[in-house]
Amino acid sequence: MDGAGGGAAGVELKHVRCLVAIVDTGSFTDAAHQLGVSQAAVSRTLAGLEQLLGVRLLHRTSRSVAPTAAGVRALARARVLLAGAEDFVREATTGHTRLHIGHAWSAFGRHTTEFQRRWQQRHPGTELRLIRQNTPTGGLAEGLCDLAVVRTPIDLGPWSYARVGEEARYVAMASDDPWARRRSVRLDEIPGRTLALDRRTGTTALGLWPGEDGPGTEFTQDIDDWLAVIATGRCVGLTPQGTAAQYRRDGVVYRPLRGAAPVPVHLIWRAQSGHPATRAAVSLATALYRGARAPRSR
Secondary structure, X not given: OOOOOOOHHHOOHHHHHHHHHHHHHOOHXXXXXXXXXXXXXXXHHHHHHHHHHOOOOEEEOOOOEEEOHHHHHHHHHHHHHHHHHHHHHHHHHHOOOEEEEEEOOOOOHHHHHHHHHHHHHHOOOOEEEEEEOOOOOOOOOOOOOOEEEEOOOOOOOOOEEEEEEEEOEEEEEEOOOHHHHOOOEEHHHHHHOEEEEOOOOOOOOHHHXXXXXXXXXXXXXXXXXXXXXXXXXXXXXXXXXXHHHHOOOOOEEEEEEEOOXXXXXXXXXXXXXXXXXXXXXXXXXXXXXXXXXXXXXX
16 A cells, blocks of 8 residues: 555545445445445445555455454544534535524623523524634634624624624722722723723723823733733723623622713624524524513514
8 A cells, every 4th residue: 555644635525434334334235235336336435545545444354344443543533524524514505503603702791591591492403602702703704603792892894783782881800909899980990090901802992081091001812811810909900791790700800880881782794694593693682681581483
């Protein structure tokens, strides 16, 4: 045989299916019946796979077939590849099997668990996955999700979008901070402190203090970095209620912020290739933020 891996680029799904069928059925004859081809075709396909990979995959006798050590490794990977191919075909042809909703910090905040629960009850045929992606569009621009929850003040022009609600702002601080003993904090008190800011995906900008000196700043990379800095006590942070509800952390407490406008919460998606379940997701999120009972899908 050729050197190992010499022709791996030529491996096709038919090779992978053939290997799995032979092992699962236990013979070339039964594999041929399962695949709907001749026994000679099964033999040629397996030989072609071994030629491409440069390794022998099966020990063959007149009575039995067993994978070699290389065959065992290849078989495990083959099963993963076939499962992935089936998912690809199912999602491409139906568009209903899985809905990915991205978010940079929190998903639907205090409504997240209820959103997941109601979705499972009402749309059991569409699996919901919430994924955290530290980008301004929650992974939508990168093609990592179907919809995204956005609180960051981005340009919504390139996207289709719906405003599903709004969230009050909170102050995050160390649990031993003097402000932690208070019920709330005023916006005009913040300039006396150092503010932890995430310039990429955060919702806070120094424009909250127009025409006056803003607070000192320390820049962070993501929600985990932001929380870690605040826990040290050297910074405070401003954030929507969704963060306060979804990210409870030892050493960090949240207090309502007075004097600042709430943060709008949008769902965004691609205008030309929206997921079939987009309308249902928007409807459910809007109902939860309004405190209403979401209408059942038809």
